[in-house]
Amino acid sequence: MTEKIRVRFAPSPTGSLHIGGAHTALFNWLWARRSGGTFVLRIEDTDRERSTPEYEQSIMDGMKWMGLDWDEGPDKPGEYGPYRQSERIDLYNKYAQLLIDNNQAYELDGAIFFKVPAGKKIEFDDMVYGHIEVMSENASVNQDGTIKDIVIIKKDGMPTYNYAVVIDDFTMNINTVIRGEDHIINTPKQLLIYDALGFKAPKFAHLPMILGKNKKKLSKRDGATSVFEYHDLGYLPNGVFNFLALLGWSPKNGEEIFTRDEAVALFELSSVTKKAAVLDIDKLNHINQEQMKVMDKTKLLEIIKPFWSNLGLDFSQYTDSYLSSSLKTMGGRGQTTIQLAEFSDYFISFDVVKSRYDASEIDGERIPILKKFYKALIDDCSVWEHSAMEEFTRNWALENGSTMKELAMPLRWSLTGRKVSPGVFDVASQLGREETKKRLTHFNLI
């Protein structure tokens, strides 16, 4: 019987949930759900200067947006709370005093320092990086190479990261620490403290970093930072989820497009990659498109609505049924919600069509025959449905010495104001016979 997995995501509320944090949170979540374990959210707000309640909320909102729910956290009390470091000061003081009493720490200049021993081999087996060992004298050093004792309690009474993380992970019974690779170098320092306190250390699994195009740790310069910016850019929660899961990991079955449940079922910490990954927007775009294709259109509609509004489109006069059907008609076109909203604008506004198209593209000599055809289509096509219209058009073209293309293109332009769209009969079908007639009439094609 192995003990139940307890993992945690411990962000510092000094900013919104950025893509690197989301990646770490995602892998923790995946492992917790995969193993039937517990996912704890702990807020590391010991930096009085930069931490704010707003950022804390923003981080939780970001996680919720991605669909990463936690079992214990500031807003979900559990037996290991409180879940905010600023509310656990007594704990840090208690153990600091213990270290002082044991002569393993001392007070100086109002701060408390942990004594770093020399000549001790510190080693651990990282679940993804393997065996790592460092000599204690190298764990924390000054510029001149001498050992540097570790500050555990700052002058302002708050604990430092390397100390608080140990006390919390131990007291919260976290048995698997999954975090970014940038922390692997901090691990030896923490192990020293675990050891001094006689705590059993958890397992560690460090995750590869996510790099920007410049191959450097992702920074604000690389564009979007907060996961919400990805929302604003047109990405679906599932798109970001799927994309991020593929950074440093890939399912055994080779499938790259998957649902949350599939990811959970297939996730393996042991198959996480060591190499830092460069974030590739093209791939995100592709995955996002695939996720939009498989998403239930009723649900997608609710996500698209705000994007239509952003374009100044008023969809209030239409039913959700008509709108989601319109999205379905788009047939997977568009890689982002922004594109999908834009590409489908003619389904909710004829004004946008008129604003970008005035029928001047049509060869004047062809107008008579076009009028004749469109009138016939409106009046005589028995069923206003894609294949019926196509068959009607094909036959008419044959009988009147015209071609499909000659008849279809002007219709597309008039209906959508664009040269590119889904199948024109699909568009006409979705718009309805009356609306189609109205638009053709406006352009004097009927």
Add this chain to the structure above:
RNA sequence: GGUCCCAUCGUCCAGAGGUCUAGGACACCGCCCUUUCACGGCGGCGACACGAGUUCAAAUCUCGUUGGGACUGCCA
């Protein structure tokens, strides 16, 4: 500088000594499908950083070199 980590197509991943003239995905380029675009299908371009060693056999193991990254805060 020091410590630690990493190293397969431009990018993300497969590959855990022979089945690798290295596989998939994205991007890119052709062709097909087609009323346009997208989707889809087919094909192309394109990588084991380098050097030693171990072995009958190395992308896979070892060492070194080179390159890249992280950390080096009383930030986390």
